[in-house]
Amino acid sequence: MISSTENLSRKEQVIRSAAELFREKGYAAASMRDLAQKLGIEAASLYSHIKSKEEILQSLCFDMATEFRKSLDEVEKQKASASEKLKNGIIGHIQVMAKDLTASAVFMNEHRHLSQPYLRDFLLLRINYINRFKAIIEEGVLKGEFKNNIDKKLAVMTLFSSLNWMPLWYDPSSNIDPLSLGQQLADMLVNGLKKSN
Amino acid sequence: MISSTENLSRKEQVIRSAAELFREKGYAAASMRDLAQKLGIEAASLYSHIKSKEEILQSLCFDMATEFRKSLDEVEKQKASASEKLKNGIIGHIQVMAKDLTASAVFMNEHRHLSQPYLRDFLLLRINYINRFKAIIEEGVLKGEFKNNIDKKLAVMTLFSSLNWMPLWYDPSSNIDPLSLGQQLADMLVNGLKKSN
């Protein structure tokens, strides 16, 4: 079965509108009738483009996961200090989110509504991603770049929390671009707020 | 109308069970029939104890908000440096959360399902709380304790993100108690990960 560009494009419109709706109301509270209304069609017509409500959520969650993974792949290839890799990992993550803040918010807040086995697969991807960041932090501790008394789990969860909440407050029309945001966040986590004098 | 201790206690059982359910499935996806089953009664019987599903959410969200506010009230009274106040604010916040991680998770993730005017009131409380932390950071910058080139909005949102995600990963049975967790988080944000040598 070959999809015409028209079909593809319409399907993407459906997914994009759904992402906005899921973000605003949450997956469970967003109805297919809400979505249809947003698109100016009847609810039943949605099913010409998608198989089910959950299929939309799956697309959103796994597509974002893939982008995050690709970004970290690039960082791990670098020959650089742990601080540099951590910084670049943060910048990459934020740039991926900034490309689609709506999908990022859904990725973060609504993935739990995936059914099995998708939920399990998603959580495995996420724990793997977190562990790769954790490995960078551990490398930094081993190499003497980072303090050796830090709680690595706390450090990585703090990092991950900061990253994931960004879509909820970042205003893309503000005067700070994603790259600077990533740099400043990385600097704050690595160097802290305190003046070093 | 005077509530007997028996009624109060049963109502609290209902709210506690509801909190667990809201945390697990999300407010919208958690049904009153689920809740009734958890308690071993019929769905209709719930309404002897509570007025509506949303009333439960309101209790959970506003009770937590009150605890957070009270904790920060104490910190603001202290004669201390900005670093100390920030640290104590973080520790207080984490201790409040640790007292009820389930309600904290609901507070963080489900408040958006409040209807008006509750939602508006809730968001006002939250922005006020955030602004009080922001004021501590600004004080630290003014007094020369903190770097003067930090983005204060980024700093406070990073802090708030870290705090709010804690209920999703903190294991209360782990060997790190809430006080140490708060101290370490505060240290990480103020001093950073990097070895200062």
Place this chain on the structure above:
DNA sequence: CCTACCGATCGGTAGG
């Protein structure tokens, strides 16, 4: 993409 519709489930009420 539409009309017409399905069975399931929702929050909640009446009356005891």
Place this chain on the structure above:
DNA sequence: CCTACCGATCGGTAGG
């Protein structure tokens, strides 16, 4: 706290 029930809404299908 129960039985019996309500109107509304849900995701989704049949058939065009």
